[in-house]
Amino acid sequence: MATRSVKLPDIGEGVAEAEVVEWHVKVGDAVREDQVLAAVMTDKATVEIPSPADGTVTALGVAAGTVLAVGSELVRLEVGGGTPEAPNEPVADGLAAPEAPPPPRPPEAPVLAPAEVPPRPLPSPPPSLRGPPPRPVPAGMARAAGEKPLAAPAVRRRALEAGIDLRQVRGTGPAGRITHDDLDAVARADAAPTPAAGSRERTGVEDVAVRGLRRRIARAMAESTRRVAHFSYVEEVDVTALEELRAALNRRHGAARPKLTLIPFLVQALVRALPDFPGLNAHYDDEAEVVHRFGAVHVGIAAQTAGGLVVPVLRHAEARDLWNCAAEVRRLAEAARDGTAARDELSGSTITVTSLGALGGIASTPVVNRPEVAIVGVNRQVMRPMWIGGGVVPRLMMNLSSSFDHRVVDGHEAASFIQAVKALLETPALLFMEA
Incomplete structure (x- = not known):
């Protein structure tokens, strides 16, 4: 061997x-x-x-x-066969050879706590005729059955006003006399929180190791937030016409063509807008201090999986039509969720889009997918009353929440880019016109 x-x-x-x-x-x-x-x-x-x-x-x-x-x-x-690499060589550093299990320890005798004798329950006092109903008194402070409480008139008056039954208060004064300090102790105990019926405190701590994809995500996010000068820009978009067109196209073509979602329209809008803003379809090499501007538009599509967030890449979006984009986005999302996406399908994006779908919220501040310099986020669509043409009309509204690397992207450039994307989404017919 x-x-x-x-x-x-x-x-x-x-x-x-x-x-x-x-x-x-x-x-x-x-x-x-x-x-x-x-x-x-x-x-x-x-x-x-x-x-x-x-x-x-x-x-x-x-x-x-x-x-x-x-x-x-x-x-x-x-x-089997061949010459051993190193006969009788000890196990290399870091290799865990099997070890014999330690001999079983004899069972230890259980330690028994001293028996405790529960105190005898006191008979319930008759209802008070004056003042608030008696309040419960903490365990260990009750008096023996039949023992008459001793207290000064001032203490008795205070107890009556506070609703404290003196027969359940153990006095600490001379001859067991109940003092104001004893009433203070009852008040402090009464103020302590009591758990609701059927509730109990939870004290467990679960340690979850950050490994695999989750570790990669954590490192990438930390590195991006540490090295990228983030700034976010939120713009409101009227997607009423876009959603009407999307629904009409899905009805018209049915199963003959891929089902259209919002993302393919957004990708087409990015493809149309980016030629006027080449600095946003780029990578920034901060060590060499060089911005690499790309002609190809490789769009990263952030996708949630069971293991965490991954970003499959829709390559050459500039060469795809609306339905081809929809088919590829669906294929990439399924491959990411199944864990079958190839290495080259998870790298090389030049700009990223992200969406939380129905959980999109009102606005967000997405983290730039370094070394990219821009990420465009989609928020939830909401029907709202809008003032248009001298009257209030219902419109389907959505926010675009985008983030940029302020080291190489100025605020005016970022805002102008999002305004261009907004114009294309609000007038979707422009997406089908020749440039």
Whole structure:
């Protein structure tokens, strides 16, 4: 038998490290050639690492959630035939060899608490004829049954006004006399919050490790907010005509063509507006201090998945018509949700659009998808009364909430760009006219 070390391969695209997000094998498993050993995640996508040969797993490199550099040992296999790589070699650093379980500890004898004798319940006092009804008194302060309370007239008067039954107050004064301090103690206890019926305090703490896609999102968002000088701009758009057109086109073509949503219209509006604002369809290399302006419009479509937010890319939107955009947006969204999107489908966007659908809210402040310099957000559509042509009419209104990198995009340029997009959405016939 020989020992074979399986290292993290060079996944390409300049990737120098990857996170082990899931093990598909464990120590002692027999594996076949090309069987998946582990899934690793790069900045681009999740990649499955296959076994290079038949064998038995003798050690795993790291626990799930650990980041490994390319070339680091991932798995060690015992394979049949050949010359061992290192006979009698100890397990490499970072590899977890199986260990014998510790011997079981004998059960410890339970520690019994001293028996407690509950106090005898007191008979309920008769209802008071004057003042508010008696208030409950904290446990441990009740007097013995039949014992007459001793208190000065002033204390008795105060207790009567406060609705405190002195027979349930244990006095701390001479001979068990009830004092004002005792009444103060009852008042403090009465002010303490009491849980509602059927409720109880929750004290549990759940620790959730930030791993895999969630870790990538956290790092990307932190890096973007740290390095990008964000500013947001919100504009109101009348989408009444757009929604009427969208519904009419869906009715006209039915299942013969892809169903149209708002996003393909927005993509077409971006394609029409961006040639006049080339600085927004760009990447900013802040280390070289160079803005890369692109002729192609590769639109990132932010999509929510079970694992978190991903941004599949609609490539060459400038060369697609409305229905082709709709079909590709749907395909990319399904691939993102299923986890089948390829690496090149999750990178390379030049501008991003984001939408929360029915949860879109009134306005938002989306985070720029660095190294891009602009992101356009869609908010919820609401029917509102609007003053048009000397009268109030119902119109379907929606906000565009967009963010920009203020290091290279000025406020006037950003506002002018959104105004151009707004004009196209409010007059959707312009989207079908030749430039």
